[in-house]
Amino acid sequence: MHPIERFVAACRCQPVDRPPVWLMRQAGRYMPSYQAVRRRYSFMDLCRTPEAACEVTMQPIDELGVDAAILFSDILVPLEPMGVRVGFEHGPVVEPAVRSVAAIDALRSEGVADEVPYVYEAVRLIRRELGGRLPLLGFAGSPWTLASYLVEGGSSRNLHELKHLLYAEPAALERLLDKLTDVVIAYLGRQIDAGVDAVQVFDSWGGVLDEVTWRATSGRTLARIVEALAPTGVPVLLYVHGGPHLLGALSEMGATGLSVDWRVPLSEVRRIVGPGTALQGNVDPGILRAPVPVIREAVAQCLASHGPGPGHIMNLGHGITPDATVAAARAFVEAAQEFGPAYGGEPA
Amino acid sequence: MHPIERFVAACRCQPVDRPPVWLMRQAGRYMPSYQAVRRRYSFMDLCRTPEAACEVTMQPIDELGVDAAILFSDILVPLEPMGVRVGFEHGPVVEPAVRSVAAIDALRSEGVADEVPYVYEAVRLIRRELGGRLPLLGFAGSPWTLASYLVEGGSSRNLHELKHLLYAEPAALERLLDKLTDVVIAYLGRQIDAGVDAVQVFDSWGGVLDEVTWRATSGRTLARIVEALAPTGVPVLLYVHGGPHLLGALSEMGATGLSVDWRVPLSEVRRIVGPGTALQGNVDPGILRAPVPVIREAVAQCLASHGPGPGHIMNLGHGITPDATVAAARAFVEAAQEFGPAYGGEPA
Numbered sequence: 001m002h003p004i005e006r007f008v009a010a011c012r013c014q015p016v017d018r019p020p021v022w023l024m025r026q027a028g029r030y031m032p033s034y035q036a037v038r039r040r041y042s043f044m045d046l047c048r049t050p051e052a053a054c055e056v057t058m059q060p061i062d063e064l065g066v067d068a069a070i071l072f073s074d075i076l077v078p079l080e081p082m083g084v085r086v087g088f089e090h091g092p093v094v095e096p097a098v099r100s101v102a103a104i105d106a107l108r109s110e111g112v113a114d115e116v117p118y119v120y121e122a123v124r125l126i127r128r129e130l131g132g133r134l135p136l137l138g139f140a141g142s143p144w145t146l147a148s149y150l151v152e153g154g155s156s157r158n159l160h161e162l163k164h165l166l167y168a169e170p171a172a173l174e175r176l177l178d179k180l181t182d183v184v185i186a187y188l189g190r191q192i193d194a195g196v197d198a199v200q201v202f203d204s205w206g207g208v209l210d211e212v213t214w215r216a217t218s219g220r221t222l223a224r225i226v227e228a229l230a231p232t233g234v235p236v237l238l239y240v241h242g243g244p245h246l247l248g249a250l251s252e253m254g255a256t257g258l259s260v261d262w263r264v265p266l267s268e269v270r271r272i273v274g275p276g277t278a279l280q281g282n283v284d285p286g287i288l289r290a291p292v293p294v295i296r297e298a299v300a301q302c303l304a305s306h307g308p309g310p311g312h313i314m315n316l317g318h319g320i321t322p323d324a325t326v327a328a329a330r331a332f333v334e335a336a337q338e339f340g341p342a343y344g345g346e347p348a
Numbered sequence: 349m350h351p352i353e354r355f356v357a358a359c360r361c362q363p364v365d366r367p368p369v370w371l372m373r374q375a376g377r378y379m380p381s382y383q384a385v386r387r388r389y390s391f392m393d394l395c396r397t398p399e400a401a402c403e404v405t406m407q408p409i410d411e412l413g414v415d416a417a418i419l420f421s422d423i424l425v426p427l428e429p430m431g432v433r434v435g436f437e438h439g440p441v442v443e444p445a446v447r448s449v450a451a452i453d454a455l456r457s458e459g460v461a462d463e464v465p466y467v468y469e470a471v472r473l474i475r476r477e478l479g480g481r482l483p484l485l486g487f488a489g490s491p492w493t494l495a496s497y498l499v500e501g502g503s504s505r506n507l508h509e510l511k512h513l514l515y516a517e518p519a520a521l522e523r524l525l526d527k528l529t530d531v532v533i534a535y536l537g538r539q540i541d542a543g544v545d546a547v548q549v550f551d552s553w554g555g556v557l558d559e560v561t562w563r564a565t566s567g568r569t570l571a572r573i574v575e576a577l578a579p580t581g582v583p584v585l586l587y588v589h590g591g592p593h594l595l596g597a598l599s600e601m602g603a604t605g606l607s608v609d610w611r612v613p614l615s616e617v618r619r620i621v622g623p624g625t626a627l628q629g630n631v632d633p634g635i636l637r638a639p640v641p642v643i644r645e646a647v648a649q650c651l652a653s654h655g656p657g658p659g660h661i662m663n664l665g666h667g668i669t670p671d672a673t674v675a676a677a678r679a680f681v682e683a684a685q686e687f688g689p690a691y692g693g694e695p696a
Contacts (some may be wrong), residue, residue: 049633160671163634167642207590210632242555244593245611265556265591284558286511294515323508 003067004197006033007135010345011198011235011256011278012309012313016029018340019303020067021333022137024239024259025319026060030046030288033059046227047073057126059169059202063326064333069126071191075141075202076149081115082107082179085152096272097153099161101172111181113186123194127284135198136190142203142227142238144218145179147173150180154167159208166217173217181221198235200259201225207242211249219249226254237280241318247272261318264304266276279306282317285330288324299335303343310345351415352545353397353623355483359546359583359604359626361659366688367651368415369370369681370485372587372607373667374408378636380676381407391436395421398469405474409482411674412455412681416483417474419539420447421488421516423550425533429463430455430527432498445501447509456496457527471542483546486539486608490586491528491573492566495521498528502614514565521565525537529569533576536635546583547662548607559597567597574602585628589666595620609665622666627654629679630665636672645669651691658693 002008002018009016027034034056038046046052057072076086079094083106087093098104121312126136141149149155149187151162205219225234237254240246244264248305250273251258257278260269266279287298299314306312314336320329349357349365349549357364375382382404386394394400410621424434427442431454445454489497497503499510513521518645536547574584583604588594592612598621599606605626608617614627621627635646647662654660662665662684668677 082664158634158666158669160634160637163632164637167635207611210613212613215489242590253637263555265558265560284511285514286506286508289512290507290515318506321506321508 004107004135007068007313008197008235010311010313011237013278013345015277015310015345018305018337018346019312019314019343019345020069021314021336022059022066022068023064023320023332024062025068026066026070026284026329027056028320029322030320030324030329031059033063038334040169043074047077048116048118050125053118053122054125054129054178056121058129060329061130064153064330065337066333069130070137070195070200071123071126071129071139072204073122074150075137075139075146076185077116077119078112078140079146079150082109082183088283091323094153095153096148097161098176101144101169104172104179105174105178107179109182109242113182115188116187119128119187120194123191123196127195135267136196137198137200138188138196139200140184140188140200142201142206142218143177143184143221145203145205146180147176147204150176150330152165153325159205166213177217178219179254181224184221185225188225188284189227189232192229192232192234196234198237198256199229200237200239203238203240203243206240206246211246216247222253224287235278237278239280251277257313259315260317262345266302266312270306270309275309275311278311278313279311280315282315285316285318285321285324288320288328288332289315290328292328295331296335297326303336303339306342306343308343311341312345314340318338349672351481352483352611354480355416356545356583358661359585361624361626362683363658363691363693365610366685366693367654367660367662367691367693368416369662369688370414370416370654371408371412371664371668371680371683372418373405374414374418374677375612376414376668377670378668378672378677379407380412381411385477385582388556391422392434394620395425398466398473401466401470402477405470406477408677409478412678414681415685416477416485418485419467419471419474419487419544421470423487423494425467426460426464426474426531426591427498429460430457430531436571438501439496442497446524447510447513449517451530452524452527455524455527456503457530461538466537467535468538468542471539475543485546485548485549486544487550488532488536488556490549490566491525491532491569493553494532495526496553500525507553516563525565527553529572532569533573534569536573536577537580539584540577540580544582546585546604547577548585548587549593550611551586551588551591554588554594559593559594559652563592563597566675567601570601570603574577576604577678585626587628590691599625604660605659607661607663611665614650614660618654618657623657623659626661628661628663630663633664633666633672635664636668636676636680638676640676641674642685643679647680648687651684651687654691656691656693660691660693662688
């Protein structure tokens, strides 16, 4: 089966010869070849230089043999033209942090997606490099997750500045989320125009909310994004981290598929979500610190947990971390491809 | 109703005049009076000096009017006599990190609880200071959570060193958890001997595990702790953070009560856990950044979510953070005491 056909069919819960496998953050610091490129570019310059972004996007294709490519970029890239500075020093930094109603209202949204042409140029370069061999995923952060970086000014343990808005200035938070939703829709639309075969929206910080609050904030924006992208016909995957309590709500957003972490086994996720929505994941990335036989066993268990029904895309439950090794990632991919044919997805 | 009687009755799911209220980490950096004491003592010295620990334990009693006191200490205190150095520099530091099988086997467990007499002395001083006015809680970290600090050498985003043990050296991890379980049982036993009215075990990092793995690691040790403390007749509360997927398993540990975060409403937690187990919590601590009317509404909603059935102890879903204010914490406590009489717990 052609890899693009396989990936799109898995997204659509149609039978495939085996579940496709790729790894979140598959191009990253754990790879010596990536580190070599990073010695030539700062992280943001890597995101802004299409040839370099293309080069690192291709590294896991060659070194791991994954079944899909994902654009190398960062979820914070489209924030800069909104009117802040984005940098990385031991972690993401957004300056100035957007903490007042006035600062929210001053943020640009219209035309923002036009100002990161290097992202779409990277997509075109990668597509040329792939030559139709593999599907290419684009991605964006969810409005809630992007708002967290804008408001906190970077990573945060408890998102209390964002919670402050939520509790003290809910109308301003709503306007911020609306602006970010407009930006994300335009940004993903441009990635699709440039040729990505599917997109993933990372609601990485959605799991800190209870279901009612999540629906009223993050969920509302995700449903709008999915609806806006529907005419493109491109599969939309939603990722949430730490959201066992949000699975039911997530399944109502209209997304083609859900990418979930390892906290709930896929058998149980499938029971909650029902048929017709693809499930992506969900092995603990910590498994890449295990000996190869343990990695292979975890892959086998994950495939078996989803079972032979259609609609499984094999992946980790979170991005690869710098402490992984290329050999471990390769063992994961090889095991998924070796055991996969028993789980191709018989029509239900 | 006498506060000690009220607290113990709420733990035992017996009717009370109103749910008792206290706040996790109620003595802490958000209080100017605490900051003043901290200028005289380093954090660890504060834990090691019974008079000072007693002084800060009493601060929220006087300033917030809470219905229970909790020993001021840190979960890492009993690790030091096991053979590591514990310090605090922008966060907890454990040196040397315990990462090899040999290092695990070299850790002491027997007699460790005898080597922190200042903790039990603090309990006795606080009891004397309380003069029978309020119940006093003792506490300990769960073996899994203590193991995470020992193995990671401090806080960690993903616990990958601990996961490495889990996947690569499971027998060594089991021995480590067994040693820590022995220490926690002896340590809580000593606190009970010194006079605490209830104990809470903080499984702060349990939520990163799927249920099967949690049962085989953290859950196994918690069940042993509960069983070992049962003859004392003292209520045992278990706290887990980010564990919506563990509620069913948690309810099988035999604990008197579960302290849960805000991700799942208490109505739903009660449905999963069933009657007969107290529930403590669960307002998002971010609420303390909200205006007073929003705080009061959140308190009212939390009480209503649990409803009039017995067995609710009002609290936050996680510890107070330094960005809170005393006025906000007081508004929370006052609202809980004002609205509480409607939720005293009619016998089911």
